[in-house]
Every structure is written in C-alpha cells, then in structure tokens.
Amino acid sequence: MKLSQFHLSTVKEAPAEAEVISHQLMMRAGMLRKLGAGIYSWMPLGVRVLRKVEKIIHEEMVRAGAIELLMPVIQPADLWQESGRWEKMGAEMMRVKDRHDRDFIVQPTSEEVITDIARAELKSWRQFPKNFYHIQTKFRDERRPRFGVMRSREFIMKDAYSFDVDEAGMMVSYQKMYDAYCAIFDRLGLKYRSVHADAGNIGGSKTQEFQVLADSGEDLIAFSNGSDYAANIESAEAVQLGASIPAAQNLSKIATPGMKTCEAVGDFLKLPLEKQLKAMMFFSDSGFILVMLRADHMVNEIKLGKLAQLKNFRPATPEEIQLHLGVEPGYCGPIAGNGMSHPQKITVIADRTAAVMSDFVCGANASGMHFTGANWGRDCPAPDLVADVRNVVEGDPSPDGKGTLGLTRGIEVGHVFALGQNYSKALNATFIDQNQKPQIMEMGCYGIGVTRVVAAAIEQNNDAKGIIWPQSMAPFEVAIAPIGYKKNAEVKAAADALYAEICAVGIDCLLDDRDERPGVMFADLELIGIPYRITIGDRGLKEGNVEFQARTDEKASPVKLGDVAAQVKLLFAR
Numbered sequence: 001m002k003l004s005q006f007h008l009s010t011v012k013e014a015p016a017e018a019e020v021i022s023h024q025l026m027m028r029a030g031m032l033r034k035l036g037a038g039i040y041s042w043m044p045l046g047v048r049v050l051r052k053v054e055k056i057i058h059e060e061m062v063r064a065g066a067i068e069l070l071m072p073v074i075q076p077a078d079l080w081q082e083s084g085r086w087e088k089m090g091a092e093m094m095r096v097k098d099r100h101d102r103d104f105i106v107q108p109t110s111e112e113v114i115t116d117i118a119r120a121e122l123k124s125w126r127q128f129p130k131n132f133y134h135i136q137t138k139f140r141d142e143r144r145p146r147f148g149v150m151r152s153r154e155f156i157m158k159d160a161y162s163f164d165v166d167e168a169g170m171m172v173s174y175q176k177m178y179d180a181y182c183a184i185f186d187r188l189g190l191k192y193r194s195v196h197a198d199a200g201n202i203g204g205s206k207t208q209e210f211q212v213l214a215d216s217g218e219d220l221i222a223f224s225n226g227s228d229y230a231a232n233i234e235s236a237e238a239v240q241l242g243a244s245i246p247a248a249q250n251l252s253k254i255a256t257p258g259m260k261t262c263e264a265v266g267d268f269l270k271l272p273l274e275k276q277l278k279a280m281m282f283f284s285d286s287g288f289i290l291v292m293l294r295a296d297h298m299v300n301e302i303k304l305g306k307l308a309q310l311k312n313f314r315p316a317t318p319e320e321i322q323l324h325l326g327v328e329p330g331y332c333g334p335i336a337g338n339g340m341s342h343p344q345k346i347t348v349i350a351d352r353t354a355a356v357m358s359d360f361v362c363g364a365n366a367s368g369m370h371f372t373g374a375n376w377g378r379d380c381p382a383p384d385l386v387a388d389v390r391n392v393v394e395g396d397p398s399p400d401g402k403g404t405l406g407l408t409r410g411i412e413v414g415h416v417f418a419l420g421q422n423y424s425k426a427l428n429a430t431f432i433d434q435n436q437k438p439q440i441m442e443m444g445c446y447g448i449g450v451t452r453v454v455a456a457a458i459e460q461n462n463d464a465k466g467i468i469w470p471q472s473m474a475p476f477e478v479a480i481a482p483i484g485y486k487k488n489a490e491v492k493a494a495a496d497a498l499y500a501e502i503c504a505v506g507i508d509c510l511l512d513d514r515d516e517r518p519g520v521m522f523a524d525l526e527l528i529g530i531p532y533r534i535t536i537g538d539r540g541l542k543e544g545n546v547e548f549q550a551r552t553d554e555k556a557s558p559v560k561l562g563d564v565a566a567q568v569k570l571l572f573a574r
C-alpha cells in the first residue's frame, strides 16, 4: 500500500476521556473514531488489524473442525422468552420494537438462535458432533462503557457453539476449543493465562477464561506459585485461615462511641483487623441475612449469590437493619443483646475463616458499643451456615494445597463454557439416538472478544513512541520511508523497486510516499507500530546502503540495498 492512496489520520493528542494507553494510542493512531458512548467506527488502519485477528481466528476455528455460519444481529424476542433470558438479561440487553410493535433484541450473544437452528437441523445421532461459529456484531448496553473498544457497547465477537450427543462428547468438543484458543492467542503473540472462571448468567459446568495479563485489566486473577492453579478472583476458592482454638477471654461490652468502622475500633483497642469480625447485612428471598467476615477480608458477591439462602439478595436498608438487629450500621454483630435471640428471625452466615475465630471483637448490636473476647457457640449460636464467601487475598494458601496465591490483573479476551443441557433443555433441542429414543443435546459455547483483543494487544505492547504490534497483527508488516521521495530520483527508484519486490512475496508493505520530513514520517510509523522500517536516503544510497530498524530497536543499522529484501523475506518466512 502506498500511503498516498491510504487514509492515515494520526493525531498528536488523545481525547481526555481516554484513560488507558490502548484507548489513547488507538485514537492517536487513527484506528477508531467515536460515534457515541461505547460506539466506535473502525477506521481503515484499525480494520486492517481487526481483519488480521479475524483471519487467525477463522483459520484456527476451521482447523479445530468448527463450521462457519452467520446469525442475525436483530433477533425476535420469543426465543429469548423461551430460554428465560428475556427477563434474566436485564438492562444490558438492548430491546427494540418493529413497526408492528413486536419485540426484538440486538444480540448480546447467540445461544438462543443457534439452539433453534440445532433443534431444526440436527435430528439424528449420526449428525453429531457439530460446532458452528460466526464472527458477528454484538451489543451490550454496558453500565460503564469505557477504555475504548475494551469495554464498548457495540463490539465484535467470535462465538462458537458445539453440539454433542452426550457429556463425554461435549468435553471432547470443549477441549478442542480450549486448544484452539491457546493456538489463537499464541499466534497473536499475546502473554495470557487461562483461568477457572465463574459461569455468570450463561450457566454451565466447566468454564475457563483466557486473560491477557495487563495492569489496566478489569479482572483480578489469583494464581499459585506452587502449581498451575489460576482462577478469576470471582471464583477462586478461599480456604479457611487458622484453626479453631478454645475461648480464653471473657465476653465484655465496651463503649466505642462514634467508632463505626473496624479500623476505628482497631485503632482504639490497638488490635489488628485479623482479631475483628465485620458484619454485612443483606435481604434476600429468605429474609434478613447477616454475613460475618474477618474484618480484613472482602465479601465476594458472586459466591454469595450461589447460596440458596441468598437468592435475589440485595444490601439491607438502614430501616431493615434497625428492625432486625435493633441498631444502626456500624455496631452490628452476631450476638443479640445479652445472648438473647435477635428480635426478628435472621440467618447468620460466616465465612470459613470467620467461623473459626475465637476471642474476637464484633459489634454489640447496641449503639456505640462493641464486644471483645467474643466466641461462637458460647456467646451466640454457631452460624447457621459456614461457607466460602470472601475474596482470596495475596498470600492465601492455594486451594489445591500447593503453594500460595498471588494476584495479578488481566483482560478477559476469551471464554469457554461447557454448557451441558442449559439451553437445549429450555428450547427442547432433541435428537434421535442409536436406540431410536429422543435425547437432549449437550452444548458448549466459546467466545472471543475480537475487538477487545486488539486493545488488549496494545496494552501489552507499547512504548513512549506508540504501539508495537506483534508481527501477526500489524496493519502493515514493513514500512519503507524514503527521504525526499519526490525530490530525488534515485531515492524514488530504489524505494519503488524495493516496495515492488517486498509486495511481490505477499508481505504487507507500506511505502510512505507523502514526501514528508523524516521526523514526521518516523513519528507516524512508530505511533502506528509497524514492526520494521527501511529508511532510504540519498547519503546511504551513495554507499549502496539503506537503514533497517525494528520497532523495538534503539537504533537503525545500515544494510546493503541489494540484501535488504532478502532479509525482510527471511523475517516473514511463513
């Protein structure tokens, strides 16, 4: 491509709202144009990168036996009502009406439509296994669209769906997709980890996420230093810390006026947070719930949501707290006045670690008062339920018993789910088995955030000058920067000949024929992250040399004009 025939629109300044480096660089490089909140046009330079990512994904999907189809962006509501997700999806799902006032949605994902296709098309066990995929626009009305295309409202996803006759078959399909994802992210040159994940509202049994490691990532990943255990903090299991020891202190009620936080109480008593219990109050279908945690731990709402007692939970209101515990927030605890039961029925849930604490400090359910020397069983009934309801923290033992956990940030770029019969049951997707009996299909679903991958790659690969593309994603692989293209016939001739030779072998070469000053050319080519640059100047040519510089090299090195094409071809030997 000759730059004069392309549309490059680099700018010096990124918009103020661009908080993360990938968003800043994508805007500065002219890869994107914002149209509305979380909605972007992909400009020509951006599309070139997007197509490279898509090509790799297509190749690996096909290699893994997946078959491409294309499902609609706008989908009738009835299928979503049939699966039950019309209600479940909430405000994130965009709903629209047609001219006849009929309900439609803009697809956030395609389980319903593919299951509808499968139930119509896959009738006999002989047609299995099948895996269908497409690369298609998705829309999710995210609460907080941000970071450019990393969390946008409109984005492009590759989604694949496997269909098998039984669970064993589904796990084979799952593993094939898992392996294909590893191949894709390897080829894209990303540093990533696969981690155990939470199934979220898609549901299912086994699920893993592919996380690109980056400090700006919205996800926290826990990983062991003694094994390959790695999990999203949403689902990383927090083990019990410490063991139960008998009570040694007497219960005493002390005045803690105005001390509504564990920190304040700890400062006052000169006790670390590890000796205190903190109370969190919720209301669910089961009524009022008191959750007790060691004061330095954080509650994990995903884990809470999985407990039967916390169906449809929300934080309790100050009025509900007053009614059930007889006190305002800040002084709540599991011990009702003088060991009596609470005025209203409540359910007490303790985290595993909180449940084995003894001689602890906790709110006394009396305004401005706390207990010290408190003990489960002696001073209040044992919790109704002991469960893992906290986030793991750095230094926790790994749940597999090998090593300790560390935490790192990641960007979720892919997700594989073994769904089982979640959707096939709801939509009655059956086939006839070998014994002529109808059976429900086993499904898996597998997503890659194609547009997010592009941003994630930049998060990992950039410097003060701009983007540094992994070779496989680069919009152009090599750039030729002639100095004085329109003024010096020799320079032009050398540049044109080299350009023709490199293009001839299928390498994406960009010839900067704008006749700009070297400073301007170099700044643009560095900003847009072209992996290699060949500079052709009058002075070098006199000695038969051009200058060659990888985007990651400090300096350019002279190379014989006659050798440079061969050198480039070697770098891109495919």
Ligand code: ATP
Binding pocket: 109, 140, 142, 149, 150, 151, 152, 153, 154, 155, 157, 200, 412, 413, 414, 415, 447, 448, 449, 450, 451, 452
């Ligand atoms: P997240 O937790 O980031 O919201 P998710 O669990 O909702 O992701 P999935 O439903 O598993 O995501 O979708 C598959 C893939 O689509 C994700 O792994 C991610 O790469 C991508 N994706 C999801 N939401 C967005 C978004 N708002 N913008 C860009 N990509 C997204």
Ligand code: MG
Binding pocket: none
């Ligand atoms: Mg989401």
